[in-house]
Amino acid sequence: MIRFCLGVFLLLGVLLQNGCAMERTTAESSVVDSYATPDDELDFLDALERRRVVTNHDAIHALLMAAEPEAHEDLPTDYESRVNRARQRGWVKEDAELPPNESATVGMIAVAVCDMLEIKGGLTMRVFGPSPRYATRELIFRQILPRRTDNQSMTGLEFIDLLSRVQERMEVIRAQRAREAREVEEENRAATEVAPADEAT
Amino acid sequence: MSEMETMNWRTGGTWIACLLAGAVMFGAGVVPMDDNDDEAEAAPPAPVTVRDAGEVRDEVLRAAEALSAEARALAEPLEEGEQRRLQAVVMSVTGRAQWRPDAEAAWRNAEVDDVLDSGAMIRTGGRAGLILRVGKNATIQVDRNTRLTLPEIVQDGATLRTRAGIERGRADFKVDEIGLTNDFTVTTPSTTLAVRGTGFGMRYGGLDGTQVVAARTNEMASIELTYFLSRVTVLLSGAAISSDRQQNPVLAALFQTVGPPRAFTAALEDTDMVEDLAEAFERNPIADQRQVDVALASVQDTFDLPIFTQPPVDDGDDFLDSFDPSDPFAPDGGEELFTLLVGFICQQLTPIFESFETGLLNAELVSAVPEQFGQTFSNIMAICDASETYTESDWIGIFDQVINFCQSITKSPEQASLCVNIFGEALIEQFESGAFEQFIIDNLNFQ
Structure with missing residues (x-):
């Protein structure tokens, strides 16, 4: 029994020591290093498709381009400012360290997607905010993402697939907004047209 | 008219x-x-x-x-054997869309009325789209973040042959019937889809592989989709999806709601079941001999069934519907027998086809070896090369190839059925030569 306990303690010790040293995959470079401007979008996508992992830099650049399609000219042009913009949008925690060429987590991407699609989530997400874990679970629930955990990484092809789904849903949201605005406008117009007649009667 | x-x-x-x-x-x-x-x-x-x-x-x-x-x-057919190259025309462009004539050329921005030849590649960005009129009979709507190729757009005699490849993203297709035979094929890195004439969408991505979806213009009409190898036919409408991972859209929707059934591997966690399985798979010489007997008897039974001698049914395509190939083999390790049968056909493909060719000429179904003959041979070889362990779907896939070939070279269901019978006779000829018995003995330890 004593030997068993000692074994368990030793194992825990080894796990603690080595577990803390576990690192994420780091690429030599990011695609955005070569194709940084919005005009390079198509070359960026082609090169990203061939990557086995999507880096933080590539993910944030692509997500910002998708999130702010009307403001491509105002998009940040270097990694620091891109991360700052991501922090402003709540995609990345203030104290989080994100090496540019390290593989992006599904959780970080999921938080950004929830922001872009205005997904409020369930009770936990509403109370504690869009954490990577619950944002990931929310996207799985909505069938935007297949079963993944928030610490996994994505391949380039998977990321582009996800991006396409998000952009498609964003278009639906935009169309709904436009329809609602049109309906409000028509109601207002109808109200103003009816008003003089009412006064006359 | x-x-x-x-x-x-x-x-x-x-x-x-x-x-x-x-x-x-x-x-x-x-x-x-x-x-x-x-x-x-x-x-x-x-x-x-x-x-x-x-x-x-x-x-x-x-x-x-x-x-x-x-x-x-x-819409007039060309002379047999005559080919004419057709082109695609850009009808509409939205956002960033580019094309190039071939893989080596530089990308250029797509504009309305651009004319694309065979081999052209097209790509679109995040808020982009492009509509193409392809050849005489098809329209393609290229969706966002998509890369699409058009390796072949030709009229070959009375056939309009178009090949489209989705390397990434989604495209919607509308293939019209204009009086010529449609040979329209869409490929993705994991699937090939043959289209006879319909509207549908197809997408390929990293998350779910290939998916066939209802075309955006098709909100209520249904799509009939037959999977080539498994012969599974599914109907799609509205937002239903059929993918190579889950072909049946109803099951796909069910799995999305309640999750898939317990996997077989999960069942293996049950220790008792593992022992049962181990016992079931245990081999001995007597079992081997029984297996040979069962295999030979099954094959004999199969070909005694009116498979190859049956009078033609409604059309050649329904040929295989008239019997259940799994039935003669069940329940004694049917899949293993399919492995044997398909393995044998693959090994003896050349002599089978030689005999098939002779049979076709003798029956005067053809006056010379048709050009599709070699293609059919290659297609079956591709099925043979696709995996090491064959299943029922490979068996059916091979016969699908033969049926398609027979339909393409004959003019009536009767002739098509006769053509398939000739293939069957060529196969039986090889069985009767004793080659199959030897093949089974040589492959007793297959897995």
Whole structure:
């Protein structure tokens, strides 16, 4: 029994020591290093498709381009400012360290997607905010993402697939907004047209 | 009157109506309104020549006839063996979309009326789209973040052959029937889809692989989709999806709701079951001998069934529907027998095809070896090379190839059925030569 306990303690010790040293995959470079401007979008996508992992830099650049399609000219042009913009949008925690060429987590991407699609989530997400874990679970629930955990990484092809789904849903949201605005406008117009007649009667 | 001719006459009729209306207005002296009334008063209008109504009518009819003839000529088949290259035209562009003539050329921005030859590649960005008219019979709508290739757009005799490849993203297709045979194939990195004439969407991505979806223009009509290897036919409508991972859209929806059934591997966690399985798979010489007997008997039973001697059913395509190939083999390790059967066919493919060729010529179904013969051989070889362990779907896939070949070279269901029978006889010939028995003995330890 004593030997068993000692074994368990030793194992825990080894796990603690080595577990803390576990690192994420780091690429030599990011695609955005070569194709940084919005005009390079198509070359960026082609090169990203061939990557086995999507880096933080590539993910944030692509997500910002998708999130702010009307403001491509105002998009940040270097990694620091891109991360700052991501922090402003709540995609990345203030104290989080994100090496540019390290593989992006599904959780970080999921938080950004929830922001872009205005997904409020369930009770936990509403109370504690869009954490990577619950944002990931929310996207799985909505069938935007297949079963993944928030610490996994994505391949380039998977990321582009996800991006396409998000952009498609964003278009639906935009169309709904436009329809609602049109309906409000028509109601207002109808109200103003009816008003003089009412006064006359 | 064919559908195409009907369409032409409808189109011609509309054209005649428009021209006649124009002629009536012209003949009645209707002139365009002039904003400047003073000038109109100052300069009297030029005298209008009123043409004879009969003359106008003849002219209109001649023009309509010419238009109709032109449309009909487009749907005329070429001489057998004659090929004509067709092109694709960009009809509409939204956002960032580019194309290039081949893989080596530089990308150029797509513009309306750009003409693309075979081998062209197209790519689109995040908020982009592009619509192409391809050849004589197809329209392709390229979605966002998509890369698409058009390796082949040709008219080959009476066949319009188009190959489209989705390397990434989504494209919606509309393939029309214009009186010629449609050979329209869409490939993704994991799937090949043959289209006879319908509207549908297909997408390929990293998350779910290939998915066949209802075309965006198709909100209520259904799509009938037959998977080539498994012969599974599914119907899609609205937002239903059929993918190579989950072909049945109803099951796909069910799995999305309640999750898939317990996996077989999960069942293996049960220790008792593992022991049962181990016992079931345990081999001994007696079992091996029994296996040979069962295999031979099953094959004999199978071919004693009216598979190859059955009179033709409605059409050649229903040939395999008339029997259940799994039935003679169940329940004694049916899949293993399919492994044997397909393995044998793959090993003996050359002599089987030689015998098949002789049979076709003797039956005077063909006067010379058709060009599809080699392609069918290659397609079956591809099935053989696709995996090391064969299943029922490979067996069916091989016969699908033969049926397709037979349908393409014959003119009636009876002839198609006779053609398939000849293939069956060629196969039996190899069985009877003793090659199959030897093959089973040589492959007893297959897994």
